[in-house]
Amino acid sequence: MIPFFKKDFLVYWRDRKEIIIALLMPMVLITVLGFALPGWVENPAKTLEMKVGLVKLDDEEAGLETLRDHLASLSMSDEMITARAEQMEQQSPVRQLLNVLQEDSVKEIVHLEELEPNEAVRQLKDKKIEAFLTIPAGFTEAALSKMILNDGEGAELIITAEKASMRVDVMAGILDGVLRTMNYQIAVSHMPDVDAEAAAVILEDYSGIGGREILPGVEMVTSFQYYALAISIVFALMISVTIASKATGEKRERVFERILLTGSHPLNYLSGKMGSTFCLSLLQLVFVLLASHGFFGIFHGRSLQFWIGVTVVLIVLSFCMGSLASLFTTLVFRLEDSVANAVTFITVLIAGTIGGSFVPVYVLPEWLQIAGEWTPNGLTLVALLEWLQIENMNSLTASMLKLGVFSLVIIAIATWSFPRRGRI
Amino acid sequence: MNPIFLAQWMKDKRSPLLILSFCGLSILATLLFGFGIDSQMKISVFKAPGMETRQAEAWLHLLNKGETIKFVIQDEDQARSEVREGRTDAAVQLMENDYRIIAAIDNPNVQLVERHVHSVFVEELRLRAAEKFADDVGTFRREMAQYQGDPPLVLNLRTSEGDELIEYNMSLQLLFTFSLFLAMFTVGYKINSISMEKVAGIWSRIILSPVSKFEMYTGHLMYSSLVGFLQISAVFVLFNFVFGLDLGFRFGMLILIAGIYTLSIVAMSMLLTGILKTPEQFNMVFPSAIPVMPLLSGAYMPPGTITNKFLLGISEIFPLKHALDALVAVAIYDAGWQEVFLSIAKLCIIGVICMGVGINLMERRRR
Numbered sequence: 001m002i003p004f005f006k007k008d009f010l011v012y013w014r015d016r017k018e019i020i021i022a023l024l025m026p027m028v029l030i031t032v033l034g035f036a037l038p039g040w041v042e043n044p045a046k047t048l049e050m051k052v053g054l055v056k057l058d059d060e061e062a063g064l065e066t067l068r069d070h071l072a073s074l075s076m077s078d079e080m081i082t083a084r085a086e087q088m089e090q091q092s093p094v095r096q097l098l099n100v101l102q103e104d105s106v107k108e109i110v111h112l113e114e115l116e117p118n119e120a121v122r123q124l125k126d127k128k129i130e131a132f133l134t135i136p137a138g139f140t141e142a143a144l145s146k147m148i149l150n151d152g153e154g155a156e157l158i159i160t161a162e163k164a165s166m167r168v169d170v171m172a173g174i175l176d177g178v179l180r181t182m183n184y185q186i187a188v189s190h191m192p193d194v195d196a197e198a199a200a201v202i203l204e205d206y207s208g209i210g211g212r213e214i215l216p217g218v219e220m221v222t223s224f225q226y227y228a229l230a231i232s233i234v235f236a237l238m239i240s241v242t243i244a245s246k247a248t249g250e251k252r253e254r255v256f257e258r259i260l261l262t263g264s265h266p267l268n269y270l271s272g273k274m275g276s277t278f279c280l281s282l283l284q285l286v287f288v289l290l291a292s293h294g295f296f297g298i299f300h301g302r303s304l305q306f307w308i309g310v311t312v313v314l315i316v317l318s319f320c321m322g323s324l325a326s327l328f329t330t331l332v333f334r335l336e337d338s339v340a341n342a343v344t345f346i347t348v349l350i351a352g353t354i355g356g357s358f359v360p361v362y363v364l365p366e367w368l369q370i371a372g373e374w375t376p377n378g379l380t381l382v383a384l385l386e387w388l389q390i391e392n393m394n395s396l397t398a399s400m401l402k403l404g405v406f407s408l409v410i411i412a413i414a415t416w417s418f419p420r421r422g423r424i
Numbered sequence: 425m426n427p428i429f430l431a432q433w434m435k436d437k438r439s440p441l442l443i444l445s446f447c448g449l450s451i452l453a454t455l456l457f458g459f460g461i462d463s464q465m466k467i468s469v470f471k472a473p474g475m476e477t478r479q480a481e482a483w484l485h486l487l488n489k490g491e492t493i494k495f496v497i498q499d500e501d502q503a504r505s506e507v508r509e510g511r512t513d514a515a516v517q518l519m520e521n522d523y524r525i526i527a528a529i530d531n532p533n534v535q536l537v538e539r540h541v542h543s544v545f546v547e548e549l550r551l552r553a554a555e556k557f558a559d560d561v562g563t564f565r566r567e568m569a570q571y572q573g574d575p576p577l578v579l580n581l582r583t584s585e586g587d588e589l590i591e592y593n594m595s596l597q598l599l600f601t602f603s604l605f606l607a608m609f610t611v612g613y614k615i616n617s618i619s620m621e622k623v624a625g626i627w628s629r630i631i632l633s634p635v636s637k638f639e640m641y642t643g644h645l646m647y648s649s650l651v652g653f654l655q656i657s658a659v660f661v662l663f664n665f666v667f668g669l670d671l672g673f674r675f676g677m678l679i680l681i682a683g684i685y686t687l688s689i690v691a692m693s694m695l696l697t698g699i700l701k702t703p704e705q706f707n708m709v710f711p712s713a714i715p716v717m718p719l720l721s722g723a724y725m726p727p728g729t730i731t732n733k734f735l736l737g738i739s740e741i742f743p744l745k746h747a748l749d750a751l752v753a754v755a756i757y758d759a760g761w762q763e764v765f766l767s768i769a770k771l772c773i774i775g776v777i778c779m780g781v782g783i784n785l786m787e788r789r790r791r
Contacts, residue, residue, distance in 0.1 A: 017700075017701070017705065018705060018708065021705075021708065021709055022708075025709075025712065025713075029712075029716055032716075032720070032735075032738070033716070033719065033720070035732075035734075093577055121584055124584055125584070143576055143577055146576035147576045147577075154574075154575065154576035154577060154578065155576065155577060155578075156577075156578045156579065156580050157577070157578070157579050157580070158579075158580050158581075158582055159579065159580070159581050159582070159589075160581075160582050160583065160584055161581065161582075161583065161584075161589060162583065162584060163583075163589075163590075163592070163727070163757070164581075164589050164590060164591055164592040165592065165726065165727055165728040166726040166727075166728060167728060168581070168589075172579065172581060173536070173539065175579050176579050177539060177543060179575070179577045179578070179579055180543065181543075182577055183572060183575035183576060183577055184547060184550070184572065186571075186575075186576060187568055187571040187572050187575070188550070188554060188568075190571055191554070191558070191564065191567060191568065191571075204550075204553070206545070206546040206549055206550070209521070209522045209523065209542075209545055209546070209549070210522065210523055210524070210525065210538070210541065210542050210545065211524055211525070212524065212525045212526075212527055212534075212538070213517070213524050213525065213526050213527070214527060214528065215504065215507055215508050215526060215527070215528045234712065235712065238708050238711070238712055241707065241708065242704060242707075242708045245703075245704040245707055245708075246704065248704065249704070252623075252624075337620075338442065338617075338620070339439075339442055341703075341707065342442050342445075342446060342613065344707075345609075345613060345707060345711065346445075346446065346449060348711055349609060349711060350449075350453075352711065352715065353453075353715075357715075368456070368457070389508065389528075390508060
């Protein structure tokens with residue numbers, strides 16, 4: 001077995017272009033993806049920040065003044081009129097709205113700037129602002145007359161944007177929430193059975209309810225960690241494919257027949273493939289992970305236990321890659337070159353895609369995500385991410401047992417169907 | 425008829441299983457991915473100990489009145505472990521008059537869930553408080569709903585021209601992404617047969633035949649383009665005519681963009697074939713480089729998610745980005761030629777450059 005191991009190892013080792021690709025490409029990808037998409041694993045709230053224009057065409061004072069005059073003309077007692085006027089002052093929607101927009105939690109996301117209408121349109125076209133909010137002329141008057149006097153159609157706020165986007169949605173969501181609360185309060189005050197006392201009880205501040213429970217013991221997975229793991233795993237998979245595809249050349253040049261003529265057992269050839277894949281993928285995994293640790297500190301300050309766990313996973317994973325290489329090699333000998341090639345290609349494509357190595361898992365439908373955990377790369381990725389977060393020994397052992405059994409089954413299939421002497 | 429084209433066709437015709445399964449799987453995968461995508465976010469809820477199932481179900485019913493998030497009842501342990509493993513952003517623990525958001529991280533989705541749950545709870549709790557003052561609970565709820573149906577304050581979204589803002593269709597974008605993405609693999613696989621022929625010596629023998637170099641290249645390229653184009657078109661046709669998806673009013677334009685995209689992908693594969701010597705190397709690099717393209721182009725995310733200048737710059741060199749821009753513009757915004765001209769022009773430029781450099785590299789190596 002040793003000479004065959006050496007052969008496959010050297011064949012790979014001497015192809016410098018391939019070595020460089022196998023070692024540098026993952027590093028490049030991890031760097032680019034880690035820097036460029038910090039958002040989707042970590043806190044992406046920063047990417048939601050937006051500049052929003054505010055176009056205020058409404059004259060609040062004038063609106064209130066008109067309504068006061070209107071109130072005076074109504075046949076109501078003076079007390080009622082004073083009460084209503086006070087209510088108006090308090091409930092002026094523009095003021096409430098602007099107050100909410102000045103809150104810190106909102107300010108973090110929405111940077112508001114007051115603009116002239118023409119200026120706002122111009123900045124929107126120049127993409128300097130994401131959207132602008134228009135408070136139309138007569139807004140206060142229209143809104144309050146419906147709110148207090150139940151008269152008229154009410155008023156509308158307008159968000160103007162070029163295209164729908166996540167940010168516009170977020171902003172619309174915030175404003176919608178504000179308006180909803182106001183509408184609700186007004187609705188309550190208009191209900192016939194509800195007097196002022198009751199309204200106070202009903203509109204009591206419920207901000208005390210709810211709250212968040214942040215799950216303990218969980219470390220956030222950073223995008224560098226995610227990509228370093230996902231990409232090094234998929235490249236290990238690629239190594240098994242590459243080593244197996246070398247068999248195409250060996251079949252073409254009748255290397256295998258010549259090996260048989262020397263009296264070696266065919267399985268020695270296969271175990272050479274397996275052994276070299278094991279070593280090469282382990283080397284590559286260790287290199288890529290250590291390099292990303294060195295550059296980006298992905299496993300900064302972790303315990304010895306953590307490192308031992310990672311080592312175990314890498315060894316089992318490399319073993320699994322070795323078994324896959326032997327299966328792919330068997331395919332090369334059992335099938336036509338192009339068919340074997342395509343089958344391998346498709347297998348890698350499917351496993352890579354649903355295992356979360358190519359496509360971020362979260363865009364896939366749920367059942368595919370579950371199916372992805374049945375691929376060796378998906379299983380390893382999930383196991384490593386979990387280990388990274390909670391270091392749960394039991395679940396790691398379970399995953400590794402699964403992976404080990406999977407590898408053994410694959411080896412059994414490969415050995416069983418590999419051509420025997422005299423059958424080639 | 426070009427003899428090389430014919431040869432490729434005969435090869436596939438004699439053993440059609442391979443190419444058919446390749447295209448078939450790609451189409452199937454696009455359909456599976458595309459239709460499996462739930463635009464609704466799924467959030468698990470579980471009840472606090474001692475809470476009655478009936479109450480939990482009442483809350484669940486109220487929570488599910490919204491459209492963006494779907495709440496499902498689940499076992500507490502499972503819900504917690506899903507959050508812990510990052511498979512879902514958040515879970516909700518229901519209590520009689522209160523709730524807790526269970527999260528491992530803080531992101532916009534969690535905030536979205538929290539805002540929704542909070543408003544549902546506050547509204548319902550207020551209604552419950554108000555009912556105590558009301559003479560008739562049913563009438564009260566009805567009147568509240570009626571008043572809120574015609575509220576004094578409303579919010580409207582407009583474009584700067586004053587039209588209604590068209591809602592963005594994210595699942596359509598993902599559908600396009602997957603069909604374009606998977607077509608890259610088919611095309612790459614077909615183009616790889618050039619290097620396979622080179623390794624096998626067939627290429628050299630054809631050079632000796634009366635077939636010209638031009639014919640050799642065009643034969644291969646046309647065949648690969650045709651296969652890729654047919655695959656994308658098949659997906660579009662299936663979506664539009666069989667599944668009745670709304671792909672806008674300009675189906676012909678979509679097909680045309682798909683065609684130009686295929687050509688640029690063929691060119692890109694040629695460039696890679698030129699750089700890499702053997703089909704084995706191609707098989708290693710291609711499947712690891714291609715999946716990064718949609719990721720970097722932001723094709724899996726809503727537009728505007730990626731703001732990094734460097735990243736936006738990189739994505740300019742990927743045909744996928746421009747094709748996706750054009751397809752989305754046509755299908756969602758009903759854009760005409762002027763609007764998508766830039767994207768198409770960029771696709772063509774990428775195609776021409778890649779093809780030029782690729783063939784050059786391939787020829788240079790032979791000397």
